[in-house]
Amino acid sequence: MNAEPQHPHTREAFYRRDRRSVRLARDFTRSALTDWDLASRSDDVLLCVSELATNALLHGVPPGRGFALHLALHLDDDTLRIEVHDSGPGEVGIPDAAPESEHGRGLMLVAALADKWGVGERNPGKFVWAEFSCDRGAARFLHGAVLPWPE
Template sequence: MNAEPQHPYQREAFYRRDRRSVRLAREFTRKTLADWSVTARCDDVLLCVSELATNALLHGVPPGRGFRLRLALHTDRVLRVEVHDSGPGEVRTPDAPPESEHGRGLLLVAALADKWGVGERHPGKSMWCEFEDPA
């Protein structure tokens, strides 16, 4: 029987649809990682949080709503970052042309994280990424 990994450390925060929310999500993540003594790959984690939060604000959060950021450190030392939004919209595969000024966020997440993906949520979606052994 395969058991789900336990996550003895978990924190979450809710952010309104506001341009300052990305900065606040990064600050929340930075403090959480410090509290958990996670020191490796912090810059990668913070950049991925910024990109997922920005995507939620630009494409997934309807007016008057917000997004939820959840951080979980599992017993197998995998850090999972999840951003939940309540808006419609599909996530396109990260394939921005080189001359594009937009569309590189998920390319960065795919390059920096060990795993990433999109989960269904009603309403909305959950975008996530994982970092193995970030301690």
């Protein structure tokens, strides 16, 4: 993992093609959510990071490559955006998983939990993103921050 200091409201990390990278990506995200006081959607965000990182490892990262995780908190509308970038080919869509199947539900979970999600192209590869509306005001109140008294 290679994490570099970023602007206070963006974070990036790169992970090797290794199954332990999913846990590392989730831990990295949990740390950012704590720093940004975003407890309200943390379970949804962490599950989506796990699913997108797993999909990148299983379907998008060629041998000898890795994937990148980008987190961005947009303060103007309290939206958190996560992106998982890989260099592999392939289209991304919600599969039509059979009820008895043990695979094929990751993107269905992302679609159900995120407020918005989609896929973008990059050269080489693609990125899958998800956005979450977050109530940072409630989080600051819960963590004991001083809020201005309404007039």
